[in-house]
Structures are given as C-alpha cells and as structure tokens.
Amino acid sequence: MWLQKRIALKPRARGFHLITEELLGLLPELRKFRIGIAHFFIQHTSASLVLNENADPSVRRDLETHLRSLAPDGSAHYTHTLEGEDDMPAHIKSCLMGSSVTVPVGDGRLLLGTWQGIYLGEHRDLAGSRSVVATLNGETF
Numbered sequence: 679m680w681l682q683k684r685i686a687l688k689p690r691a692r693g694f695h696l697i698t699e700e701l702l703g704l705l706p707e708l709r710k711f712r713i714g715i716a717h718f719f720i721q722h723t724s725a726s727l728v729l730n731e732n733a734d735p736s737v738r739r740d741l742e743t744h745l746r747s748l749a750p751d752g753s754a755h756y757t758h759t760l761e762g763e764d765d766m767p768a769h770i771k772s773c774l775m776g777s778s779v780t781v782p783v784g785d786g787r788l789l790l791g792t793w794q795g796i797y798l799g800e801h802r803d804l805a806g807s808r809s810v811v812a813t814l815n816g817e818t819f
Contacts, residue, residue, distance in 0.1 A: 714816015
C-alpha cells in the first residue's frame with residue numbers, strides 16, 4: 679500500500695526542534711502498516727530534516743551554534759542577499775543537513791533507535807509554517 683500526505687508543521691523559532699511526536703500525531707495512518715518505509719521530505723530550501731539525539735536538548739543547541747559558525751548571517755561574500763541576511767546561510771545549512779529522512783516502519787510505528795528523533799532544522803528567524811510530505815509504503819495489517 680502507498681500513502682502520501684502533506685503535513686503542515688506549526689511555526690517555530692530558529693534552531694533545531696524535535697518534531698517526531700508532531701509528525702506521528704498528524705499521521706495516524708502509520709498505525710495501519712505492519713512493515714514498510716516512511717519517507718519525510720521538507721518542501722523548503724531554508725530548513726532541513728535530520729535524525730539525531732532525542733533526549734538531551736543540548737545536542738540541538740550545539741548543532742545550531744556550530745552551524746551558525748559554519749554559515750554566519752550577513753557574511754560579506756554572499757551575493758544572494760535580497761531576502762535578508764539569514765537567507766543564504768539558511769540555504770547552505772539546508773544543503774549540509776538535508777531535506778529528507780527515511781525511517782523503517784514495523785508494527786505500526788517508526789523503528790527509530792532508542793535515542794533517535796526527527797528534527798526540523800529551522801534556519802530562518804521569521805520562517806512561518808513548514809510543509810512536510812510524508813510518504814508511506816509497505817504492507818498493512
């Protein structure tokens with residue numbers, strides 16, 4: 679069975695946010711899948727989706743701090759500047775972190791590791807809501 683759904687995430691401040699539970703709450707159809715794959719794709723070029731530590735919030739803070747040093751706002755060498763000084767760094771961060779994650783599904787749930795969660799990397803100061811396309815494929819109960 680195939681299922682595809684667009685999910686609107688609530689707006690968030692700049693930084694990394696654990697969104698696993700929000701995605702699951704908006705994707706109740708996942709419980710119908712005995713075995714399969716869940717693919718999540720963010721439809722934006724200034725945000726990212728990644729898998730990482732779901733327990734210690736300092737991981738999310740450290741990721742944001744590190745990426746700000748790799749791609750700082752307002753650097754003089756950026757030529758793409760019409761959308762604000764945080765826009766080009768947001769595109770760079772999106773390229774570095776990625777726009778999708780794929781997770782195996784078993785017995786109606788995501789088969790994430792004990793300490794894994796799905797993050798939204800919000801790389802803009804005033805981004806608004808973000809859209810994620812969730813695609814499920816597999817055998818249902």
